[in-house]
Amino acid sequence: MTADAVSPVPRASAVHREAPPAVTAMVRLIRDAWAKAEPYTPEITQFFYGMLFTLAPATRDFFPINMEVQRGRLVRALVHIVQMVDRPDDLVPFLRQLGRDHRKFGVVAKHYEAVGTALLAALKRHLGADWTPEVERAWAEAYTIIARSMQEAAAADDNPPFWYGHVAEHRRLSWDLALVRVEPEQPVPYRPGQYMSIEVPQRPRLWRYLTPANAPREDGSIEFHVRAVDGGWVSRAIVSHTQAGDVWRIGPPLGRMHVDRESGRSVLMIAGGTGVATMQSMLDDLAQWVENPQVQLFYGGPTRDDLYDLEQLRAIASVNPWLTVTPVVERGSGLPGCEHGTLAEAVTRRGAWPNHDVLVAGSPAMIRATVSRMLVAGTALDQIRYDPFTID
16 A cells, blocks of 8 residues: 555545444544544654565565655555545545556555555554553554455456557646646547556656546546645656656546536536646536536636636637636736636635536645535535545
8 A cells, every 4th residue: 555546535525324333432432542642643654664575575676665655655645545435435435446546556455464564563653551552453454454355456457557658749838837748559448537647757656647638538648737836756756757658557547527528417526737637537428418417617726827728718709608617816917707716705705506417626625615615605515526536
């Protein structure tokens, strides 16, 4: 289980079943124990990796040579997932996708066992007397549920563990943004709105999630929009050093973002930065149909220059009357039809958006701010969908 393939579980996107009392009690023990252990995350992380590589030396090959870039990601992600065992409606589908995704590393049962043993040993070492038999049992049971779900999904998947793709085009859209078109050797069976993990030759073993900006094509080619972020080992390498002919490895498609054309509900799309690629993929698919739900897309960024895909979106809207595009900028001069402020502010100015399916894509900070503000404005939680997404 690697940090780059473990993302926070999405917030609820449906009405959830109430967890059984035994599960609720288990989660309470887990959360209370982690509250005491969290201040020692660096020490727990160091002990965890040392124990893992001792128990299963082969797992060292799952991680980059420079372990510094991992920091505490894996431990924090594992803990977050363990704490979610009382939300099976969200957690189980996510774990199944995660299990399929981990096939790309060659993960087998003994590796799951080693991860669980190392995690519990690290917690026990730093919790001391607070690591009671009841706490240990709770953590062990929760991790067993997680590992079993992932292994069952991996065993049931008939697809390749990953696909090879050749870079056919690398085009700088700005100093920190690039469009990359990749031609896989075999078609990758993704749905519009899904994302996938990528490994590039400049950063071996550092898998990062990217979202296709197009629906599946007959030739199988996939376009990615990549922005170089501060401290982003992979994103900066892609923007600055990717060349035509590079061979990428592409992990299994993940995510549940989609447009339900049969629901009868209108769609509100909210995209920040390169999160617009997720929306582009779904719009690309919708454009193939004559009848679609009404779609309102808010596309935002700090300045007008950050809305790099605006003209393309307006071109789609010009020939598809079901689509309306509203640009949003936080500062500086705008343009006709542009709104000012954050995406959260622009969207909630128009109320709670009842009878809409709400799809949100962008940075984690943008997603948190937008979803939180929409809930305060009265949007129902089960209207809102977004996927977990790990950035550099």
